[in-house]
Amino acid sequence: MTVLAQAIDVTRRYGEVCALDRVSLDIRAGELVGLLGPNGAGKSTLINLFTGLRRPTSGTVTLFGGSPGDPHVRRGIGVTPQETGLPESLRVGEIVSFVAAHFPDSVATTELLGRFGLDDLAKRQVGGLSGGQRRRLGVALAFVGRPRLVFLDEPTTGLDVEGRRALWDGIRAFHEDGGTVLLTSHYLEEIEALAERVVVVGEGRVLADDTMRAVRGMVGTWRVSLTTDHLPALPGVLTTDHLPASQGVLAAERLPGVPASGRVDGRFELVVSDADRLVVELVRSGVAFSGLEIRPATLEEAFLALTSKETADV
Numbered sequence: 001m002t003v004l005a006q007a008i009d010v011t012r013r014y015g016e017v018c019a020l021d022r023v024s025l026d027i028r029a030g031e032l033v034g035l036l037g038p039n040g041a042g043k044s045t046l047i048n049l050f051t052g053l054r055r056p057t058s059g060t061v062t063l064f065g066g067s068p069g070d071p072h073v074r075r076g077i078g079v080t081p082q083e084t085g086l087p088e089s090l091r092v093g094e095i096v097s098f099v100a101a102h103f104p105d106s107v108a109t110t111e112l113l114g115r116f117g118l119d120d121l122a123k124r125q126v127g128g129l130s131g132g133q134r135r136r137l138g139v140a141l142a143f144v145g146r147p148r149l150v151f152l153d154e155p156t157t158g159l160d161v162e163g164r165r166a167l168w169d170g171i172r173a174f175h176e177d178g179g180t181v182l183l184t185s186h187y188l189e190e191i192e193a194l195a196e197r198v199v200v201v202g203e204g205r206v207l208a209d210d211t212m213r214a215v216r217g218m219v220g221t222w223r224v225s226l227t228t229d230h231l232p233a234l235p236g237v238l239t240t241d242h243l244p245a246s247q248g249v250l251a252a253e254r255l256p257g258v259p260a261s262g263r264v265d266g267r268f269e270l271v272v273s274d275a276d277r278l279v280v281e282l283v284r285s286g287v288a289f290s291g292l293e294i295r296p297a298t299l300e301e302a303f304l305a306l307t308s309k310e311t312a313d314v
């Protein structure tokens, strides 16, 4: 299968920060790839390298076999960064037509707006759009020039359920027509709904690159909760303690009611890879406990497990 974009052993530093650490990744024609990772994992940096906005510190990045820095090469891509600024006084239809005029073969304005559920807004000034409507327009614009490959950085952040579904429909339609997409997301359900292949990144490294089903199967984690006054050091407990504070906070935000292993309302909540082993060790420790509950980890927790590491302690 043709490789449209490729990173080979790519490292990107910003001063002391190593945003990407020897990453290799192929994006092949016809794929819809989900790039998943906590804040600061390096997702936007990778997109910026593929789209020519940044250069790698070391390693090689190619786009359609050429350099992402070459404007002719970049013509074949569509991009929606995390934030887009659009002229407030222009109407939605005018903006689409304006962008379309830059491409030799563009999608008709009405068709594009229809694909992304924006048909009713064609005559509305951008200044009068809601945040979600602006975001949908920003994403739709990535598709106007009939790109071969589209990069979407958190396309549906801040959208309500309806807006998200409208965008998913547009992205799916493009993919069904043979288009290739790399999208980043914090939402697992989004990656699961859209992507066939999921690449999990953490701390600048690729932690997993496979089908969603395989990635879930790979982690096979359990959630164990119990009440006790004191929890001894136990093997196989997954935490986010080693991550920078911002990422630890993210994990807590991303897992509503299910933070990283730790103490919640007096109960210990542990994400573990081997629940049987944990219980054996708990009983062996002789510590008094009650209300033991064990259940399979959700997809959210599988993600946490991948972006965490095992420690002996909570």
Ligand SMILES: Nc1ncnc2c1ncn2[C@@H]1O[C@H](COP(=O)(O)OP(=O)(O)OP(=O)(O)O)[C@@H](O)[C@H]1O
Residues within 6 Å of the ligand: 014, 017, 018, 019, 037, 038, 039, 040, 041, 042, 043, 044, 045, 046
């Ligand atoms: N221009 C920059 N200058 C300095 N550091 C940067 C710059 N851009 C990114 N970084 C750092 O590089 C790391 C990776 O950032 P990046 O934006 O690629 O992560 P991300 O996975 O896209 O995060 P998020 O999900 O929050 O968008 C972070 O530690 C970030 O602070």
